[in-house]
Amino acid sequence: MLRWGLLSTARINDRIIDAVSRSDRSTLMAVGSRDDARAQEYAQQHAIPLAFGDYQALLDSDQVDAIYVSLPNHLHAEWSIAALEAGKHVLCEKPLALTVAEVDRMTEAANRTGRVLQEASAPRFHPQTSEIASIIASGRLGRILLCQGTFEFTLPATQDIRLDPEIGGGALWDVGCYPVTFFQAVLGENPTVVYGRAFVGPTGVDLAFAGTMGYASGTSVQFTASMATPMARSARIVGERGSLELDQPWLTNIGGMTSVREWSMRASTGAGTFGDDPGQLALTEWDYGPSDVYFDELRGFEDIVLVGAPSPYPLAESRINAEVITALYESMRTGREVRVGTGS
Numbered sequence: 001m002l003r004w005g006l007l008s009t010a011r012i013n014d015r016i017i018d019a020v021s022r023s024d025r026s027t028l029m030a031v032g033s034r035d036d037a038r039a040q041e042y043a044q045q046h047a048i049p050l051a052f053g054d055y056q057a058l059l060d061s062d063q064v065d066a067i068y069v070s071l072p073n074h075l076h077a078e079w080s081i082a083a084l085e086a087g088k089h090v091l092c093e094k095p096l097a098l099t100v101a102e103v104d105r106m107t108e109a110a111n112r113t114g115r116v117l118q119e120a121s122a123p124r125f126h127p128q129t130s131e132i133a134s135i136i137a138s139g140r141l142g143r144i145l146l147c148q149g150t151f152e153f154t155l156p157a158t159q160d161i162r163l164d165p166e167i168g169g170g171a172l173w174d175v176g177c178y179p180v181t182f183f184q185a186v187l188g189e190n191p192t193v194v195y196g197r198a199f200v201g202p203t204g205v206d207l208a209f210a211g212t213m214g215y216a217s218g219t220s221v222q223f224t225a226s227m228a229t230p231m232a233r234s235a236r237i238v239g240e241r242g243s244l245e246l247d248q249p250w251l252t253n254i255g256g257m258t259s260v261r262e263w264s265m266r267a268s269t270g271a272g273t274f275g276d277d278p279g280q281l282a283l284t285e286w287d288y289g290p291s292d293v294y295f296d297e298l299r300g301f302e303d304i305v306l307v308g309a310p311s312p313y314p315l316a317e318s319r320i321n322a323e324v325i326t327a328l329y330e331s332m333r334t335g336r337e338v339r340v341g342t343g344s
């Protein structure tokens with residue numbers, strides 16, 4: 001049984017609170033806030049037994065085994081490390097950190113303390129993501145040449161942590177991290193070069209980001225991330241013999257259907273066409289039911305901590321994604337392509 005402490009009173013907590021309430025291996029024990037009155041009120045609203053008006057006091061509680069870090073992005077590293085050093089397991093909201101150096105310090109703290117540190121990238125815990133990876137690896141789509149991903153929404157507020165460049169705001173950090181981690185998972189390959197352009201808003205953060213990632217295999221990924229345009233979520237994976245279209249690649253629309261369409265080339269495409277006859281394509285459709293991805297994430301974390309299961313999204317991959325995202329921001333600033341890693 002994992003006894004959870006929420007580090008902050010963030011809105012996203014609702015997802016984990018709901019998941020914990022439905023799990024027989026987790027229980028919600030405590031909340032910590034910068035403000036004591038807010039902690040008390042929040043605990044009362046959500047029937048949480050313990051409330052702390054100070055983050056460190058929550059970490060020091062012997063009534064808590066696991067901490068959910070739902071702080072603004074610039075505080076993820078500092079407080080995840082503090083939680084690990086207090087002997088707690090940590091599920092830290094995405095993005096894990098804002099620099100590779102921070103990810104390295106967090107990883108070192110996890111290794112030193114022997115506690116689990118996991119980035120809360122929920123789609124990595126969902127069967128759709130691993131099955132798409134298997135389909136691509138099976139080769140039935142042929143060599144993958146092109147991919148596209150879109151995660152766009154309209155931020156309802158003018159005051160939001162996402163609008164502050166000093167605390168890790170920006171559409172790429174907020175929702176661009178989904179396509180980056182998704183394509184890492186399904187392609188089984190990391191980019192060697194990236195290029196990014198953005199529409200930057202008055203507060204200095206990217207409100208809309210367009211990124212390109214290039215791979216040693218020859219695959220190209222294009223993605224968009226926006227918090228200033230109407231809701232749109234989709235992904236396309238295009239191989240030489242077939243393609244996949246996903247309605248919900250990021251899975252964050254809880255209860256929304258996870259539909260996939262696969263287009264395959266028929267054996268004979270007929271003579272005398274330019275390959276543009278719709279009849280040459282066969283369509284197969286399936287789904288993974290309605291998304292319950294935060295519950296999947298909680299179950300996955302419980303498996304890692306309680307039964308030693310391997311993480312579907314280990315820290316080494318979080319590290320590469322931090323490198324890719326910071327390289328995309330560097331490209332946005334310089335107007336140049338930026339090389340990343342070794343593409344392994």
Ligand SMILES: NC(=O)c1ccc[n+]([C@@H]2O[C@H](COP(=O)([O-])OP(=O)(O)OC[C@H]3O[C@@H](n4cnc5c(N)ncnc54)[C@H](OP(=O)(O)O)[C@@H]3O)[C@@H](O)[C@H]2O)c1
Nearest residue numbers: 008009010011012033034070071072073093094095161252
């Ligand atoms: N996985 C997902 O689907 C998903 C969805 C949304 C957000 N997220 C991630 O979850 C995290 C929180 O996002 P959110 O939108 O839920 O945050 P939020 O509602 O703005 O809450 C952030 C909380 O952090 C605390 N805090 C500490 N220092 C702060 C500061 N300088 N400014 C503002 N708040 C501060 C506050 O709690 P106290 O005052 O009580 O200490 C605040 O309630 C982010 O990392 C985000 O990327 C993930």
